[in-house]
Amino acid sequence: MGEPWTVAGDGLRLTVRLTPRGGRDAIDGIEALADGRFVLKVRVRAAPSDGEANAALTALLAREFDLPRSAVTLVAGATARLKTVALMSVPAALDERLRDRLASA
Template identity: 40%
Template sequence: MKRPWRRDGDDLLLTIRLTPGAAREGVGGIWTDEKDGVWLMAQVRAAPEKGKANAALIKLLAKGLGHPATKFSLETGDTHRLKRLRIAGAGDALTARLETLTDML
């Protein structure tokens, strides 16, 4: 099964399909695009304005993965629903948490 992340040295690159302005916040589901790209689906309550939804996404993921929010950075997708996040210093424990999460989806 393809994963919505890959290792890049000591970091992880995570692909996300974000739905801002949702009724509930959460992470759940895998979405595959027309080019066979795999994206982890996430929803946040924040509106897609002035980076609020991106900040809410990072906060949600940091809390859920138990990794400091300061280690997350948005690489692509600032104003688009398809995003790539870099998670700095993501070790084997974080990779294992992501594997567990996506195996349950």
């Protein structure tokens, strides 16, 4: 299966398909879209209003990958279901953490 992330400068760019009001905060694995792209499926309890779901997404990713919240930034898709998130850290370490986390998802 493909990877929903790419190395970018001093971190990774992660493509996420976010489901707000998903009942729980969780990473559900990787999904292939119809156009061949791969995304990380994430659900959060927060509603998609006033940026609550985006804030919950960045908090969840920071917690899951042991990063400070300031190292997780939404760079595209603020009002869309598909989002691009920048994770700022050593790319090799992030890549390893993502693979480990997704192996258990």
